Amino acid sequence: MSCQNAEQLARCLPAARRTRQRGAVLHVLVDCTEFVSAQQLHALITADGIAVGLTTVYRMLRELEVYDRVDVVRDEAGERLYRLRPFGGHRHYLVCRSCGRSRPVDAEVVEAWVDRVGETTGYAAVEHTVELTGICATCRPTS
Amino acid sequence: MSCQNAEQLARCLPAARRTRQRGAVLHVLVDCTEFVSAQQLHALITADGIAVGLTTVYRMLRELEVYDRVDVVRDEAGERLYRLRPFGGHRHYLVCRSCGRSRPVDAEVVEAWVDRVGETTGYAAVEHTVELTGICATCRPTS
DNA sequence: GTTGAAAATGAAAATCATTCTCTAATAGGG
């Protein structure tokens, strides 16, 4: 299944050649259920015994970003975290500040609000970034 | 008036001593109507003929951030931009990607949504970042 | 006015994610 997804993904990108490295990045990324940084992803791939340069990982992630295949988030340090976009549209996530686990949240209200802001302010091409963090039930001290 | 604000601000911070540098940072910041980066702020202060170290500017901004006196935003490059928080609560802004000018937007809907997310997911201490960018009417090519 | 301890400053070095550069490797059509 993850192979399948990786293949599908690869076909979405304009790359002219398929290489061991590109395959490895996609393959590992498909298996990530949580947001990962470029460095973490690189470490994961390396841990799989596949040698891939950091540069290549960054390149792939940027490419995936350009083609809207990943959601990108910034952690508190400003580091960028990536995660494959499950379906078509983009999602918003609620990330646990303690364990880092994330869950998608419904955001129609926000999307609608953003659209309305665009209309009422006269601003064009309004884009939005919405990031939510909290402490999940599991991480909460005592319940 | 800006003096007044600067003084008031200074009183909100826990600093034990008032120095020329701290005063200068606050004074210039009070006069900024738009978001500025630490570096820009430093340049502005320097342009005023007052010698202040970059370090001090960063320190002050971090302090203001800790005490919730500034709104912080990240530009496309990940650089942090600061702006004094006008009133009590925090605001959200719609920033023009072309000229950088920003305007506050009503965000009760988002605030309410965030609160609801916290309640329904069981996450505690939910915090949110909402950033909107667009192209303002003035910057739009031809109307 | 003088003093001294604590606070504040700032130049320079460190950090660190990300990007750039440029050469070597190689995929894949011919």
Add this chain to the structure above:
DNA sequence: CCCTATTAGAGAATGATTTTCATTTTCAAC
């Protein structure tokens, strides 16, 4: 198998932010 455009990647560069630490400054007490 060969050729060449594409891709890879090591290492240097970048640049915002933070840290370090020696020096300066504030300000309350004398």
